[in-house]
Amino acid sequence: MNLVLMGPPGAGKGTQGEILSKRLDINTISTGVMLRTAIKEQSEIGKMAEKYINDGKLVPDDVIVSIVKERLQKPDCAKGFILDGFPRTIPQAKALKKMLADRNSKVHAVVGLEVDDNELVDRLLKRGKESGRSDDNLETINKRLEVYHNQTSPLRDYYKQEGKYHAIHGSGSIDDIFESIKCSIAKATKE
């Protein structure tokens, strides 16, 4: 089962990805986590990505695609994976399609967590206070939401056309949202 978790910043991709990962016994691959680790280690990629992240912009497609490609080649991904935060642009989605097709595989389902902007801003400001994430401040949050609406939300139509997009209402309790995700995955695997 190869799953993509989509949604704006603060929609709960990380939280739901973690629960799904335990239930399905497959790993979650979060590009955000990978980039923050690279920044902490001050690797070449980390140094390069830091500025984009702090400005609320996307890291260039070629950089992120090569990180994901390398990660998906690791043996643990053979039995499936959950992608959190990738793809975020149409070129990234096309690159993902190609790298999976090259090994006779594909994305089975895309779960889109949908939450309105006001709630997202509240959640991210709260997270910023608790986690100290450098991009969870009002200015960067607004930029990230703008980037999401311009560059990432077109992916909904892209995956709808492929018949893979499952919209999930992302407000409410973590358990209720997880139940909705579970139902839509069950439906997707029967199709």
Ligand code: ADP
């Ligand atoms: P959030 O969903 O809350 O924005 P993430 O941890 O997924 O948090 O991403 C944080 C930042 O990392 C993004 O704002 C962006 O700069 C960078 N990033 C993560 N994934 C990608 C991606 N697929 N393409 C480009 N940039 C990315």
